[in-house]
Amino acid sequence: MSEAVQNSIEEITPSEWELMRIVWTKGQLYSRELIDLMQAKRSWSDSTIKTLLRRLVKKGLLQTEKQDRRFLYTATISETEAMNGSAEQLFDHLCAMKKGETLLNLIQHVELTQTDIQKLQAALTEKAKTAPTEVACDCLPNSAKCD
Amino acid sequence: MSEAVQNSIEEITPSEWELMRIVWTKGQLYSRELIDLMQAKRSWSDSTIKTLLRRLVKKGLLQTEKQDRRFLYTATISETEAMNGSAEQLFDHLCAMKKGETLLNLIQHVELTQTDIQKLQAALTEKAKTAPTEVACDCLPNSAKCD
DNA sequence: TCCCTCCGTTTACAGTTGTAACTCTACATG
């Protein structure tokens, strides 16, 4: 059946990401606050935002708790889980042989702090200890190779 | 600004990625070959694959050239462009402050070759020369901070 | 010449996403 394990996080659409980020940042809040914060960034109608909230609840990404007569929203998965899950989902689509190239591009274009860089370097050094000299392309059934 | 920028590549759906990867790998091929290769990985009907191909052409990701009486398909964007574009789109949804963390997770989970690692390290070293000590969260309009 | 088969085109249909109006209900207020 459903619930419990989300064996690879529900898809989060772009609009949903925006809402989730607010929830993660604030921890918990009422739809009214959510709507106000959201409208400070996007001119979406109240209705639109409420629809998105309900969909997020249905997907199990948000949960509500009745307070007075309104609902307090909280996230059911952490921002880290969501970020890592989505990033991994994306990388799953890429040719195994070219993931490194894509990471390189990201590293060059994403803003990173000195601390981030240190951690990344440490991880790479660690990874180098067991990394292979090559990774095979997995774009075709098995036959022809990737260049 | 930059140059020749393609204002953010058409969205590529998961099914479409699978087809595109075959096209990128083979360079150019007829729908029949594409269908056969695809069916060796997924049990999609001919029809389904043909529909996807037409949609990819409509989106401008594939282009056709009439040969005899069938079409030869080729990609209009390179695999690298697509990979980088999609990866950047994903990262656009993430909190600026947490992109480093996500990259760290990817680096730890993605299979990388020694060469990939060396390049990544070189890029990081370069980046460290100008990296800031912190990056601000951009999840809320401006107000409240991220944790 | 006739039909079968291959390939491309049309149509289909449910589910998801973006976007939003409308409605219902319980309160607060006059």
Next chain:
DNA sequence: CATGTAGAGTTACAACTGTAAACGGAGGGA
């Protein structure tokens, strides 16, 4: 008590996705 109102729920609707059957024309073989 009569209402306006905030917050929740219902309905809507077009575009996009996943998945595929059905249709139509052209070439190859009988």
